[in-house]
Amino acid sequence: MSSPASTPPTYVIGHKNPDADAICSAIAYAAFKTQRGEPGYVAARCGNTNARIDTILQRFNQPLPLYLSDVSPRVRDLMITDVVHTHDGATCAEALEIMDRHSVSVLPVVNDDRRVLGTVSLAQMGGFFVPHINDPRRMRLVRTSLSRIVRSLKAEFLHAVEETRLEELNVRIGAMDIRTFWKISERENLPPAQSIVIVGDRPEVQMRSIEIGIRALIISGGLPVDPAVLELARTHRVSVISSPHDTATTAWVVRTASTLDRVIDRDIPSVNADVRIADVRKRFGPASQHALLVTDEADILQGILTKSDLLKPVETRLVLVDHNEMTQAVNGADEVNIAEIIDHHRLGALNTQQPILFINEPVGSTCTIVADLFRREGMSPTPELAGIMMSGLISDTLHLNSPTTTPKDGAVLTWLAGIAGIDSRRLADEIFSSGSVILANPADKVVRSDFKIYDEEGVRYSVSQVEELGFGNFWQHAKAITQALQDLRNEEQLAFVCLLVTDINTQNSLLLAKGDPGFISRISYPHIEQDEIFDLPGIVSRKKQLIPYLGTLLREMAADGAMPGNSTAPFPRSKRKGASV
Template sequence: MNQTFVIGHKNPDVDSICSAIGYAALKRETGLKNFVAARCGNSNARIDRVLEKFGARLPQMVGDVRLRAKHAMRRNFISMPADASCFAVMDAIDRHDLRSIPLVDGSQKLIGEVTVFDLGEFFIPRPKDARQTRRVRATLSDVVKTLGAHAHCLFRAEETEDMFVRIGAMEVATFGSFIEREGLRPEQNLIVVGDRFDIQIKAVQMGVRGIIITGNYAVDPYVLEMAAQRGVSVISCRHDSATTALLVRMATRAQPLARPNPAVVPRDMLLSKIRERSRDYYGKTIFVCDSRGKIEGLFTNADLLDIRRPKLALVDHNELSQAVAGADEAEIVEIVDHHRIGDARTSNPILFINKPVGSTCTIVSQMFAAAGKRPDKKIAGLLLSGIICDTLNLKSPTATADDSAEIKRLSPIAGIDPDELAEYVFSSDSIVATSSPDGAIGADCKFYEEGGVKFSVSQIEELDFAAFLSNLEPLRGALEACRAKNNLFFSALFVTNVMTQDSLLLVAGDDGFASRISYSRDAERNFFELPKIVSRKKQLVPYLTALLKDAPR
């Protein structure tokens, strides 16, 4: 999450890919090593051809930056084994300032969660059920461990059982009858007693489960001998009787107190989905587990307030509809673009460079010059390719003097003539001929919204219209599928002949809208002819949005 992804738009074109690579290189040249080129869509034949020409690698795929549970979870956390005592759990909660602790088995699989509230409910006396305030479910070994005690003799030390703690502070004459009145068998009782020899003897004679001698008092050999004969365990500890009685209850195994159905989510669950269920998760620790139930991490609502968001530097776009999924949740730190200003919002001021030029690569090249840096041969070739592709080698109406100047600056560094590079790039295999209909529609598809109306425009640049005409109906079907899938008012396919500088337009969607397009229509094949219209950004999209604004509602 420390990286900043320099990333272009969905369905990337040459300018998008090359400007991302070039801008990341510029950042590294100026000492910002954490800027990494990325893409959020698949490559195409033209992009591959350019990258191969200059020995560049396709940027890494980052198709989704939406925040997920794995981004919020703390990987370093405290857990306790299933057989942990309440004392061990409370000690961990106190030392680490926690409000709950997960209990796990030997493979770290989540068994349950013990909270401070569960422990408090167990240890706070209930007037209506006083006997339960003295109940301890544990082994005698647990009791010895919790007290830090010395075991003089133990019987069935590892047997988990219900025992009841009693302080032997009464007269010996009433000691036995008091136990009998509670309806407990003697062997269910743990007697906490100080240096009361008479109580010690009476307890052993009755056959209690064990006696705990407090205050580090010495144990009479006669008591030990009788206890051994009758199978009564004898333990001694340093604490006073009141403290000992409390600590013995803490030897209780924590698992019976655990909540069996804690809040569990998979690592890839979207935080937006978790926030939608905030009532279900409010005040809880949320455990992130794998498919086998093994804990990978945990987080609370407080952690969501301090989550580190992914950082993005957007190039060749600024509208969120064209950005990588989750861009609205990310921290956008920079934007370098040459399109209309859309809806990108940031929480802090950022570097936002937007120029009316024909290519984002033109702006990146200018930024190299402004920084006093010279791109190497590979980067110069990529930037040059981006300018040539986006401006149709300066023949597009979007081309400017700035684009021309940067072509002149870059071509000597790249060691290639611009016209020669243009011929190489545009002579690549037809995208229509080498792609599926869906692939051709999606290769360079941009989504727009105007006045609440959503639409898309895909652009394909070809050497002629032969492949388009021979695949017209499959392309029409794929265009309609794109429109329906994304719930759009209409989808358009804009096919440009880079040799003649003419285009054809195929529209799927509202017939009433299509009937308002004023360009010549081939009635038989149902597409529009757009002579000398080659720019989606500067010519077609403004025309379409104007039609939408004037359309009756």
């Protein structure tokens, strides 16, 4: 068994339910790494895109990033692919030789199509070669062909008759006096035609064996054979084999020439390559098997996974962009190596196995940070890549109108516009008029658009955000969206859920909230509809305006001893505070 599967790439990936900044910054940072001479970085996403993102990608001729729903380590990531195995036509001797050569104790047995038939082990063959003493006949019985015997002995045929026929044969040693030689066989009713006699240079026993009509005569020690013996063998159609070994060794090796079918364990411990390592660990308990064969749906051998393989370091690496909170990250991120984080949100609770590169800046978009890395390195992105970063920056800052906007965002946008040769205002108009999330999607997808879960003061809640040109589309679908938001709360078991609908033109928003009545009643903005819809003039930033406000309400409730509860089950009281916005 040699090398494992090749090293996987490093995935640059944004948060779940990605917005334009998450997609664009992933594309840009992967390109930055490649241009810097660091290959193997691949832009990825862990959620579906929307009309705005699709417009941006089409505008700048960029492919959709690779979709990864789960990066949990799989069996294929740790298994050995170069599997030492044996064929179903092999002998026990050949299997033992393979085991000895590769220092393994278990071998998969496959057919010509690599379909697994079972396994053979030293323990199984030990039981076969040393059977119970009260069954001596089994000690003499082999299922093989004469050609396999010759192959195992490294012997030669002096005369061969139907040497490839697979048959059951009884092994006898010609050690007795010629007068008593065959009496035990007659007493045990062993047919001569199913018997092999191993003998040294005893011509009388050789001749007598042939006259009886045995299947094959094996002459041990590589000793010469009288021509008269060979002539008699031809007359009686008895095969004659010359073995280079002594009689005792020859007898033992003949037994190892048995085919593997009598020692194969057909109860195959196997697993599919796509199974999560976390799910397969329990199959490797203290008293369980030490290895699992990796097979596909047709039982074709793909690899092997051992207990020691579970100790290997996971090679999958992630660069998180536009988030730093595990609740926002792709599923399985906590089971692999997070190599870097590039973000512009407040710090959430995230642990890493070792020190990492963590760039966190208080700017309006992650694309601003990535573009600035190009600038600082004296590197110029392609016009298309500059356009991608412009799009992420414009989307996240509402073309520099969001309260999260900083002077650096403006300076970077100007720099990128010069490279792309695009007027930022015209690009902003193109992006924001590219389609309505509300019109393009059913209500359940609307409430999961740019959807993020937070954990603050021990309370889990979510805030989604959509940006529209006016509120007309929202009011037309408000009833369905309200019900979808309540369904979302129940599905995710959240204390409360919010949808922030932002009018890009007026820089105002509506807030739709569903959840704990005690919490909803504390929202101090104008209540304009019975279905918990509030008017939020001048509020456009979830990160810098809405989340701090909701956090204040939760802290007030905590001080009053009246924390919100979940609609369907007790919500988790986590010790973690804060989440990326």
